[in-house]
Amino acid sequence: MSRSPSDRIAGNLKRTLAASLLFFLLLRPVTSNWMHLGLSGTSPSLTLPPPPPPFQPKPPSTLSDQAPNAGLVTLTAGLSDLQQQMDQQQQQQQSHSNQMVTQGSARAICAALPGLVSRQIQVCQAHPNTIQSVSDGARKGIQQCQHQFRNERWNCTTKDDQNVFGATLERGSRETAFIYAVTSAGVVHAVTQACSLGNLTECSCDMERQGLPAPDGWKWGGCSDNIRYGIQFARQFVDAPEKAIQKKPKNVRNLMNLHNNEAGRKAIATLMRMQCRCHGVSGSCELKTCWRTMPTFAQVGDYLKQKYENAVQMKPTKFVRTMMQEKMSSKELKIQSVSSSKTKRQAPLGKTDLIHIHKSPNYCVEDPKKGILGTSGRVCNKNSTGSDSCDLLCCGRGYNTQVVRHVERCFCRFVWCCQVKCKTCVTMLDVHTCK
Amino acid sequence: MSSTRTTVVFIVVLMMVLPYLGTAKGRGRGSKWWGIARAGEPNNLVSNSIKENSITNSYLDPDVHATLRRKQRRLVRDHPGVVVAVAKGAKQAISECKHQFKNRRWNCPTKDFHRGRNLFGKIVDRACRETAFIYALMSAAVTHSVSRACSEGAIESCTCDYSQRGPSGADWEWGGCSDNIQFGVKFSREFVDAGEKGRDIRYMMNLHNNEAGRVHVSTEMRQECKCHGMSGSCTVRTCWMRLPFFRVVGDNLKDRFDGASRVLISNTGRTPGNGRKKYNYQLKPYNPEHKAPSKKDLVYYENSPNFCEKNLKLGIAGTQGRVCNETSIGVDGCDLMCCGRGYKTEVKEVVERCACTFHWCCEVKCKVCRTKKTIHTCL
Numbered sequence: 001m002s003r004s005p006s007d008r009i010a011g012n013l014k015r016t017l018a019a020s021l022l023f024f025l026l027l028r029p030v031t032s033n034w035m036h037l038g039l040s041g042t043s044p045s046l047t048l049p050p051p052p053p054p055f056q057p058k059p060p061s062t063l064s065d066q067a068p069n070a071g072l073v074t075l076t077a078g079l080s081d082l083q084q085q086m087d088q089q090q091q092q093q094q095s096h097s098n099q100m101v102t103q104g105s106a107r108a109i110c111a112a113l114p115g116l117v118s119r120q121i122q123v124c125q126a127h128p129n130t131i132q133s134v135s136d137g138a139r140k141g142i143q144q145c146q147h148q149f150r151n152e153r154w155n156c157t158t159k160d161d162q163n164v165f166g167a168t169l170e171r172g173s174r175e176t177a178f179i180y181a182v183t184s185a186g187v188v189h190a191v192t193q194a195c196s197l198g199n200l201t202e203c204s205c206d207m208e209r210q211g212l213p214a215p216d217g218w219k220w221g222g223c224s225d226n227i228r229y230g231i232q233f234a235r236q237f238v239d240a241p242e243k244a245i246q247k248k249p250k251n252v253r254n255l256m257n258l259h260n261n262e263a264g265r266k267a268i269a270t271l272m273r274m275q276c277r278c279h280g281v282s283g284s285c286e287l288k289t290c291w292r293t294m295p296t297f298a299q300v301g302d303y304l305k306q307k308y309e310n311a312v313q314m315k316p317t318k319f320v321r322t323m324m325q326e327k328m329s330s331k332e333l334k335i336q337s338v339s340s341s342k343t344k345r346q347a348p349l350g351k352t353d354l355i356h357i358h359k360s361p362n363y364c365v366e367d368p369k370k371g372i373l374g375t376s377g378r379v380c381n382k383n384s385t386g387s388d389s390c391d392l393l394c395c396g397r398g399y400n401t402q403v404v405r406h407v408e409r410c411f412c413r414f415v416w417c418c419q420v421k422c423k424t425c426v427t428m429l430d431v432h433t434c435k
Numbered sequence: 436m437s438s439t440r441t442t443v444v445f446i447v448v449l450m451m452v453l454p455y456l457g458t459a460k461g462r463g464r465g466s467k468w469w470g471i472a473r474a475g476e477p478n479n480l481v482s483n484s485i486k487e488n489s490i491t492n493s494y495l496d497p498d499v500h501a502t503l504r505r506k507q508r509r510l511v512r513d514h515p516g517v518v519v520a521v522a523k524g525a526k527q528a529i530s531e532c533k534h535q536f537k538n539r540r541w542n543c544p545t546k547d548f549h550r551g552r553n554l555f556g557k558i559v560d561r562a563c564r565e566t567a568f569i570y571a572l573m574s575a576a577v578t579h580s581v582s583r584a585c586s587e588g589a590i591e592s593c594t595c596d597y598s599q600r601g602p603s604g605a606d607w608e609w610g611g612c613s614d615n616i617q618f619g620v621k622f623s624r625e626f627v628d629a630g631e632k633g634r635d636i637r638y639m640m641n642l643h644n645n646e647a648g649r650v651h652v653s654t655e656m657r658q659e660c661k662c663h664g665m666s667g668s669c670t671v672r673t674c675w676m677r678l679p680f681f682r683v684v685g686d687n688l689k690d691r692f693d694g695a696s697r698v699l700i701s702n703t704g705r706t707p708g709n710g711r712k713k714y715n716y717q718l719k720p721y722n723p724e725h726k727a728p729s730k731k732d733l734v735y736y737e738n739s740p741n742f743c744e745k746n747l748k749l750g751i752a753g754t755q756g757r758v759c760n761e762t763s764i765g766v767d768g769c770d771l772m773c774c775g776r777g778y779k780t781e782v783k784e785v786v787e788r789c790a791c792t793f794h795w796c797c798e799v800k801c802k803v804c805r806t807k808k809t810i811h812t813c814l
Contacts, residue, residue, distance in 0.1 A: 153764075362770045382694070387764075390693060396539060396766035398564060398693045401726040430726065432694065 033115030038138025119240035133194040141186030144301040151388035153363040167371025172357035181264030192230030221289035271295035311354040364395035394434035465630030470502035472525030524580030531685040538767035540742040557750030563739040575648030582619030610673030655679035695733040697721040743774035773813035
């Protein structure tokens with residue numbers, strides 16, 4: 001047992017190195033890599049036998065080749081006629097059943113998806129068909145994020161690699177809070193929608209109140225969106241990375257992410273509305289059926305953007321303590337926020353409020369280390385006074401002006417029968433971009 | 436031995452000269468007259484003539500006189516009374532500049548006047564957007580102030596503008612006293628542009644911005660009318676042209692400041708000429724894809740410094756100690772104003788008069804209120 005001192009030092013050094021490595025791994029910022037499913041929606045790894053949806057549009061191959069929420073519009077448009085949907089649901093289920101993923105192939109597909117934690121792989125293997133909806137949901141979330149922030153300095157930039165949002169997610173800023181909430185909501189929305197459309201075997205419409213009479217004389221009927229299943233699934237899948245690490249060191253970021261994920265899910269739940277249809281003689285409302293339906297995802301986006309504007313900054317220490325005490329279970333968390341005026345926030349923090357722990361950078365100047373692209377080169381609106389105005393967007397650096405030839409069809413008229421004749425108009429537009 | 440001595444002497448001389456080589460000689464040459472804005476301040480021992488707005492004595496004290504070029508002195512001599520208008524205009528320009536930039540990192544600081552030095556400091560030696568704005572505003576102010584002085588009868592050699600633009604309307608006629616913008620522009624061209632001779636880009640930049648300032652005044656001229664019918668009815672109406680409010684000119688120039696276009700340094704070869712020909716040239720933009728500057732646009736060819744830190748060489752005071760707005764995300768917000776250095780928050784008690792009431796006759800009684808104000812200042 002006579003080790004030389006140098007050996008001992010080397011041994012100590014190794015141990016400290018190993019310890020610090022472990023420490024680093026544990027404390028390293030958690031990036032929710034599952035979100036890349038929203039980008040690689042049609043990547044080879046996800047080529048499940050595509051469910052044959054009559055309403056569901058083909059997912060776009062890349063994000064950029066489609067307007068931010070074009071897919072969303074078509075999706076929600078399809079939802080409007082629920083009656084028709086009900087008719088086709090049965091056909092779907094029949095055709096669907098022979099396309100179910102076998103246990104073996106599910107395992108292979110789920111293992112091939114990069115960036116999932118073990119709990120997520122388990123969920124994936126248990127519900128291989130739902131993964132497509134998760135991917136749709138993540139994409140919806142990202143598109144909605146880009147739509148909501150198209151006029152802001154931070155415009156929800158995504159990268160094409162696995163860590164979709166780059167270094168942005170390493171900060172616990174308001175933007176991160178929004179990303180977590182909106183992607184989580186996207187998953188709920190997509191999964192619930194898939195349930196109603198009958199694309200999934202493990203869930204269907206919410207039949208809980210089916211056929212029950214309501215006090216006002218109408219009946220519950222139709223296909224209520226099964227939001228409970230959607231929320232439950234999203235909770236299992238989306239929260240998994242945070243819970244995996246949360247077990248031992250209670251990381252503030254994990255708590256923040258969990259809260260914001262839940263806020264996103266709750267946002268959909270609070271926006272659920274009722275739709276009714278009258279079946280009386282010539283459409284009179286003597287007979288009425290009602291069902292609960294989800295908001296459009298654009299509405300969810302607007303709602304979450306509102307929450308983003310009023311996001312609450314938390315003091316990390318106090319935050320953890322209260323979260324631990326209340327174990328996320330109580331209805332209200334009375335937490336002291338870091339308010340600018342150093343006054344205590346009196347209103348209790350609601351479940352749908354977004355929270356963050358870091359201040360946001362100003363996103364003005366490019367900083368590759370922090371994943372900030374800067375606003376140089378962004379198109380700004382000279383006549384606006386909002387966040388897209390040249391004054392605010394360019395952070396006082398001024399703007400350049402370019403003349404762009406804008407060709408459009410104009411003076412269209414209808415010629416009998418059946419033609420529309422148009423002229424082409426060329427206008428020169430001034431486009432302003434930030435310096 | 437003697438050769439080493441010569442080398443040493445050479446090096447010493449070089450070291451003395453080098454710092455001055457950095458700033459191009461005479462870059463802000465045409466700006467010397469700005470010192471006229473300080474005429475009438477107690478430290479100048481100015482003849483009281485300016486203070487009292489007397490037009491009889493147009494000669495200045497030696498300090499202000501020294502700021503003028505020979506041609507400008509001649510102009511002042513030829514147009515008695517004009518110097519008062521020019522000084523008034525320059526002062527107006529300075530206060531307008533400070534107003535327009537009060538919320539920005541560069542807040543248009545001016546130095547106390549001392550002979551031969553520039554009023555706005557070393558920023559004028561650069562060729563950035565701020566410089567462009569100062570030149571345009573100064574030139575606009577002289578145009579504005581001289582035009583107004585003409586119609587007020589303060590300058591002996593000009594009067595109201597009686598030349599009518601276009602025919603009268605169906606229910607109105609030209610009449611009254613129009614502000615003499617023609618004289619204002621002509622005078623400003625001669626006076627303000629007096630120092631801008633040569634062929635290099637800096638002169639062209641100055642000329643362009645000076646002219647842009649004048650164009651902003653002349654295109655904002657508006658028609659004003661008055662009714663002279665029975666008990667003020669509009670059966671008889673006379674109209675005249677009135678100068679815009681100088682605030683409007685300042686606002687427009689500030690807009691142009693934001694959209695100022697950077698031009699190529701290689702823009703040269705202006706044909707030396709007088710009169711209108713002098714202003715007939717098109718500057719090429721730095722980036723060929725960008726729009727070429729129009730007559731109203733401001734031009735520059737050097738990037739602005741960021742004005743964050745104190746830099747004596749560039750004459751920048753930095754934003755330390757500046758008051759900022761905590762809630763704004765714009766340039767007046769603490770985040771951008773303080774350049775990320777952070778800020779301190781103080782609560783100050785402000786004593787002001789409040790709840791004033793009028794008592795017959797004739798008294799106003801007020802209470803004294805103490806309110807607490809939170810002030811954020813950059814670190």
